[in-house]
Amino acid sequence: MTLAYDITRLITRVLNVTPNGIDRVDYALAEHFLNGSETDRFGVIAAGLWPQLVAQDAARAAIEGISVHWGEAKDPEEDPGFRSVVAHLTGDAGKAIGEKAPAARIVEGRSGQVSGVLRWIARYGLPIGHAPQKLLPKSACYLNVSQFPLWIPRYFEWLEQRRDVKAVFFIHDLLPLELPEYFRPDEYARHHRRLVNLARFGTAALVTSEVVKSTLSECLQGLGRADMPIFVAPMPAAP
Numbered sequence: 001m002t003l004a005y006d007i008t009r010l011i012t013r014v015l016n017v018t019p020n021g022i023d024r025v026d027y028a029l030a031e032h033f034l035n036g037s038e039t040d041r042f043g044v045i046a047a048g049l050w051p052q053l054v055a056q057d058a059a060r061a062a063i064e065g066i067s068v069h070w071g072e073a074k075d076p077e078e079d080p081g082f083r084s085v086v087a088h089l090t091g092d093a094g095k096a097i098g099e100k101a102p103a104a105r106i107v108e109g110r111s112g113q114v115s116g117v118l119r120w121i122a123r124y125g126l127p128i129g130h131a132p133q134k135l136l137p138k139s140a141c142y143l144n145v146s147q148f149p150l151w152i153p154r155y156f157e158w159l160e161q162r163r164d165v166k167a168v169f170f171i172h173d174l175l176p177l178e179l180p181e182y183f184r185p186d187e188y189a190r191h192h193r194r195l196v197n198l199a200r201f202g203t204a205a206l207v208t209s210e211v212v213k214s215t216l217s218e219c220l221q222g223l224g225r226a227d228m229p230i231f232v233a234p235m236p237a238a239p
Contacts, residue, residue, distance in 0.1 A: 001040070001139065001140065001141055002040040002041075002042070002136065002137045002139075002140035002141065003033060003038075003040065003041055003042070003140065003141045003142075003143060004041075004042040004043070004044050004053065004132060004136060004140060004141070004142045004143065005029075005030055005033050005034055005041070005042070005043055005044065005059065005143050005145075006043075006044040006045075006051070006142070006143065006144040006145070006146070006148075007026075007030055007043045007044065007045060007059055007062060007063055008044065008045055008046040008051070008146070008148055008149070009022075009023075009026060009146035009148035009149075010023070010026055010027060010030060010062070010063055010066055010146070011045055011046075011062060011066070012148075013066060013070075014065070014066050014069060014113050014116070014117060015069075015113050016069075016070070017069075017070070017071070018070055018071070019070050022146055022147075022172060023070075025145060025170075025172070025235060026145045026146045027063060027066070027067065028235075029143075029145050029170075030059075030063050030145070031063065033143070034056055034059050034060045034063065035060060039056070040137070041056040041059075042054065042055065042056060042059065042132075042136070043055075043056065043058065043059025043060075043062065044132060044142070045059075045062075045127045046149070046155065047126070047127050047128050049152065049154050049155055050131070050154075050155070050158075051131075051132055051155060051158065052127035052128060052129075052130045052131065052132070053127075053130040053131070053132045053135050053136065054124065054127050054130065055124075058120075058123075058124040058127075061120060061123070061124070062120060065116045065117075065120060068116075069113050069116065131158065132158060132162075132165075133158040133159075133161045133162045136162065136165060138164050139164050139165070139166070140164075140165050140166070141165070141166045141167075141168060142159065142165050142166070142167045142168070143168050143170075144167070144168070144169050144170065145170040145206075146170070147169070147170070147171065147172060147194055150169065150193075150194040150197050150198065151190045151191075151193040151194050151197065152197075153193075153197050153200065153201075156197060156200075156201040159201045160201070166203040166204070167201050167202050167203050168202070168203060168204045168205070168206060169198050169202050169204075169205055169206070170205075170206040170207075171194075171195075171198065171205050171206070171207055171212065171216055172207075172208070172212075173212050174191070174195075174212065174215045174216060174219065176188055176190070176191035177191055177192065177195075177219075178215070195216075195219050195220070195223065196223060198220070198225075198228075199220055199223035199224065199225040199228070202225075202228060203228075203229075204228060204229045204230070204231065205220075205228060205229070205230045205231070206230075206231050206233060207230060207231070207232055207233075208232070208233065208234050208235050209232065209234065210232055212232075213230045213232050216230055217230055
């Protein structure tokens, strides 16, 4: 089956010095689906508010470049900030020869993100004029793992032109609705819009626990989509 993996949120994180939890989940699955030997894979990138299809090698190069800027492949033992914190926590701060005192922020700054983006554009061009509703083969699967930008219906209206495309969305949790006091004030309404659009455009949903499945199922029932399959697949622990 042809699969189009949406890497829009990953692209927006290129200037961040370190990823958060959703970034890591999104990256892990993007790497899994785009780094294989299958040739029927595409990336999806937003150009303005409209999604555009990009070739597998272009999508793979984009996420690899972002990973480099995050510094995820770097050995922690090579990071003096990390060694300093470990020494402090283990009571060996005085033995960390040549190390500075533990700092309040240990994330190492990196440069070259903008030049990396420009190199990518020079090699692959701007993703314009490649609408997925026109170019995706019949009965393809569109996979969105980041919930981004699921609160904006215009971005997904192309799916109504391609009813044969199976749109699958990863829903991380419903905490903004269940515990809104722990989120920014506008996150409650935004997350509700995500679920409204999931009900409107989605073929199926992915979750990582039976708890999330239960709450999502109840929510979808209230939105008239009790028929939507919800698949549970716990995330593996990182090595």
